[in-house]
Amino acid sequence: MTSTGSLPHKGNRFEASAWRLMRLSGILIVPLVFIHLAIMHLFNSVYTIDYQWVIEKRWALLGWRVYDAFLLWFAGLHGFNGLRNVLKDYVHRQAVYRGMVIAMIIVMLIVFGLGTVALIGTPLSPVF
Amino acid sequence: MDINLRIRRFNPEVDQKPYWAEYDLKEVQPVDRVLDLLEYVKGYLDGTLGLRRSCGHGICGSDTMRINGRNLLACKVLVKDLVRGDRGTIQVEPILGLPVIKDLIVDMEPFFEHYRAVMPYFINDEPAPERERLQSPAQRARFDESTKCILCAACTTSCPSFWANGTYIGPAAIIQAHRFIFDSRDTAGDRRLAILASEQGIWRCRTIFNCTLACPREIPVTQLIAEVKKEIK
Numbered sequence: 001m002t003s004t005g006s007l008p009h010k011g012n013r014f015e016a017s018a019w020r021l022m023r024l025s026g027i028l029i030v031p032l033v034f035i036h037l038a039i040m041h042l043f044n045s046v047y048t049i050d051y052q053w054v055i056e057k058r059w060a061l062l063g064w065r066v067y068d069a070f071l072l073w074f075a076g077l078h079g080f081n082g083l084r085n086v087l088k089d090y091v092h093r094q095a096v097y098r099g100m101v102i103a104m105i106i107v108m109l110i111v112f113g114l115g116t117v118a119l120i121g122t123p124l125s126p127v128f
Numbered sequence: 129m130d131i132n133l134r135i136r137r138f139n140p141e142v143d144q145k146p147y148w149a150e151y152d153l154k155e156v157q158p159v160d161r162v163l164d165l166l167e168y169v170k171g172y173l174d175g176t177l178g179l180r181r182s183c184g185h186g187i188c189g190s191d192t193m194r195i196n197g198r199n200l201l202a203c204k205v206l207v208k209d210l211v212r213g214d215r216g217t218i219q220v221e222p223i224l225g226l227p228v229i230k231d232l233i234v235d236m237e238p239f240f241e242h243y244r245a246v247m248p249y250f251i252n253d254e255p256a257p258e259r260e261r262l263q264s265p266a267q268r269a270r271f272d273e274s275t276k277c278i279l280c281a282a283c284t285t286s287c288p289s290f291w292a293n294g295t296y297i298g299p300a301a302i303i304q305a306h307r308f309i310f311d312s313r314d315t316a317g318d319r320r321l322a323i324l325a326s327e328q329g330i331w332r333c334r335t336i337f338n339c340t341l342a343c344p345r346e347i348p349v350t351q352l353i354a355e356v357k358k359e360i361k
Contacts, residue, residue: 089296
């Protein structure tokens, strides 16, 4: 174990905001995730869920798109920020940490981008 | 009772790496403290055993050890709380996350360095009134829990965030900051909050609750840490 001497006397507003985001998203994703799980695995199954089902049954209603957008963004931000904190705990070399966070942000943007494109890009009324 | 006492030992002048030394103790009383067993070993079986102790009554906080996998004060835990029946094993290790000097003695300096970083002393540059600085019972109660800390390091060295990252300021230092941040007579709360909001400050806390379980003074450590987090805007 090493020690860095006196701690820097510098406030970090970002970390305080990130902590509040974790608490808020943590509370929100409990109902979001469990309702999602129930719909996908209890009331339906892998045999009935396909692209057509999603478009016709779910995304025909704007409400479900908003629900899925909330799930995507809150669960995603919660998960990625959690991963960032884990990296901060275990990766002690600053350059390596920065590289990993940049890689993580790129992955995050791809995941969020694809999800958002699917949510917004597909037409609201059933196409089939 | 018969106790098989396993002690994690390491003498850097002799040993290549730490090892388990075992001592079979006979006629141990259920109300003996683990500290009594260790002192018996040191006094009668092997005088080279290194350990810290001072008051022996759970006040000075110098004999914190990892006993059967939990951070406890050796002077507060009784054999009957660890072993049921006529025989059993008790395992004693140095606390984790701090460098071992010898056997059960660790280097506490990194811990105290973090303690000093939060300015754990009363600060008020305003001229002192003629009598004392008055405080209502309610104002005093606001920080009562954090006054109970004895700096034994049981909380900080039970914290997985601290194990992974020794530069994390740790729960004990946050509790010491809490003691003054919520003291109505102190005027340096903002400075302490700024220190805690730094890179290796309070945000490395993951609300794991090990600190609360480890505290021999039953301070609700995790709750007090959350109170300080809420103060950081």
